[in-house]
Amino acid sequence: MKTEPMTCRLGCGACCIAPSISSPIPGMPNGKKAGERCIQLDERNLCKLFGDESRPKVCSDFSATFDVCGSTNAEALALITELEQLT
Template sequence: MNTSAMACRLGCGACCIAPSISSSIPGMPNGKKAGERCIQLDNNNLCKLFGDESRPKVCSDFSATIDVCGTTNAQALQLITELEQMT
């Protein structure tokens, strides 16, 4: 399994859709369910809170790696969904 860090693909958004987030997100005080699109994800699949201190720590701590994000946006959504289901 290759866990080396990679550059996040702009416009992917898989990490803002596939996993559940239990911490509060501005506009989503109870977090979000797995598969639910984060309210802070814009129409271009970019985080509206990127670089903002109100961005949840779990989101800021996420590091794109090839084993989690694959090589395409579709593969990222599939892999993160599978990881979510296993945990």
């Protein structure tokens, strides 16, 4: 698999659904469980906090790569879910 950075696919949202996030998120003070949709993910699967300083560092630090996000939104969800289960 390729590990080089890629442009994030707008409307994917896999990184906001599949992984658990232990840090507080506005509206989710205890973070979120794996597979739980982030409250800050809008109906178009776009982050409402993108570019906002209240966005958790773990989210801001996420870098889309082909080995994590694959070539489709469905593949991203499957890959990130698998990575979450392995950790």
